[in-house]
Amino acid sequence: MAADVSDLVSFDEFITHWAADRPSRIAMREEDRLSTYAELEERTARVASALRAAGLEKGDRIAWIGKNSDLYFTLFFGAARAGIVMAPIGWRLSPVEWAYIINDTRAKIVFTGPGFDAVPDQLAGKLDHAPRIVGDAEARALIEATPRAPFTPSGPDDARPMDVVDRLVAGLHAAGGLVLPARCGGCAAPGQVWCHDCRGAARRPPPSTTPAVGTPACWAATRCEGPVRAAVTAHKDGGRRDLRAGLADLLAVAAARALAGDPGLRAAVRRGVPVLLVPVPESRRAGRRRGEDPVGALAAAAAVALDDESVVLVRALRHVRPVADQTGLGRAARAANLAGALAVAPRFADRVEGAACLVLDDVVTTGATLAEAARALRAAGSVQVAAAVVAATPRSPRGPPGAS
């Protein structure tokens, strides 16, 4: 049978394909338990049917605490066929960490492997919802007892861009063992880097603003207020590097919006003109105080998250004279404070000349910093300048302190 297996993109497709192609070949073996492809197809269909019968729908999560086993893969593939997501949880983690992941994924059923019968007791009092906990004997019996029923398999059309804030959380889970952060970056509640309420705040759309004269068009991922504002400040001034990945995802969203929405950048990409991502540089004074460059590091992480071959991160800008702290300054004073403060470093002059630039910063308030960055880049021959920031501050007459 000439199979073009490159067309198989979903778990349902590849399991049904191989079950038809080679039903009696061994698909899985654990000790003396063998599954042929036909049996794997049948069992995973029963898992999908059992999960649907239990009320789970596409996009719902289940979890697994245990070592690798044929049961784990049967549950994983069966769930995936129905579009239900298995979150495997490292069995070496502590029960507190198990609970964190179960709470965070909102897993509706937690399956446990052989030797993990104490999980219900270990999780007692730690969960903020009430998932069903199913041991391995019960799970195997369930699979044997459930007749297969029709279900709509998940397919390529179910793919959707992952919500950036979900990605923040997924990234934390995946980051080489879970490190429990001390507190929420938005509200300082203990236990999570970004609590449920603050996650909602990060999804608020940015305020619509008309750029002031001289300020480049600017795209933001969200509004700079409440928890988002607290997180940005904690990252920049409080040394909270654990917030960087999540903020970088938001900055990547803003950058993607700019690349898609700015006619000048689009035209540059079409013509093959390089697009440079240029972080706003740390002032020498602030750099010394903080001992690092949080915005530069944030921009670098955002460039990785953006994963776009048409752009390249270039730290082209530098301060050419000291500036006063922007805190407490109004719009005109900020502009005066920054005028002529930035320049393209000589060694990047060739790259900026004729290039399009997307200036990256964490926050925009009056736009004075972005205007000065744009002026310096245009003075060095940049043909187009736009900006992207994590969050935009809703305009107020005096301008809130602490940002520029």
Ligand SMILES: [Zn+2]
């Ligand atoms: Zn919070």
